Amino acid sequence: MNEDWVHCNKCFRSETPLSFYLSRCQHIFCRECLASVCPICGANMKAIEINSSMSSEMKLAFEDIEKVFERMKRIVQFQWMQRSSLEAAKIPVVVKYMEMQKDIKRLRKGLFLLNEDANKEKYKFNKARENVEFLLR
Ligand SMILES: [Zn+2]
Numbered sequence: 001m002n003e004d005w006v007h008c009n010k011c012f013r014s015e016t017p018l019s020f021y022l023s024r025c026q027h028i029f030c031r032e033c034l035a036s037v038c039p040i041c042g043a044n045m046k047a048i049e050i051n052s053s054m055s056s057e058m059k060l061a062f063e064d065i066e067k068v069f070e071r072m073k074r075i076v077q078f079q080w081m082q083r084s085s086l087e088a089a090k091i092p093v094v095v096k097y098m099e100m101q102k103d104i105k106r107l108r109k110g111l112f113l114l115n116e117d118a119n120k121e122k123y124k125f126n127k128a129r130e131n132v133e134f135l136l137r
């Protein structure tokens with residue numbers, strides 16, 4: 001960790017051989033300026049040493065912004081590529097689904113017309129039967 005902007009927020013020293021500590025209130029101190037209460041904001045001091053054994057989440061705060069952006073760009077491209085591959089695979093299924101929907105619509109219409117015809121025939125048949133019954137009376 002030798003970022004040029006890392007410095008003690010109290011005494012402003014930034015010599016690299018010094019150890020620096022990051023507090024939970026996001027202030028940075030050298031070992032000499034560490035206190036039980038943060039000298040900047042008055043919060044209870046809870047600090048960890050800034051070094052390579054910090055959690056990756058903490059390390060991220062000290063990374064070169066340009067490199068972070070570069071990595072983000074690659075992640076975005078990678079995920080976009082993966083998503084579009086999945087979308088492309090879905091297209092034939094979607095097309096098939098739409099065709100099936102059209103078929104269903106057509107079949108429904110056919111069924112409706114058949115029902116209409118059947119009703120007309122039933123009506124005619126009933127009329128004819130009424131006539132026959134009338135004649136046989
Ligand atoms: Zn200091």
Ligand SMILES: [Zn+2]
Binds near residue numbers: 025027039040041042
């Ligand atoms: Zn503080």
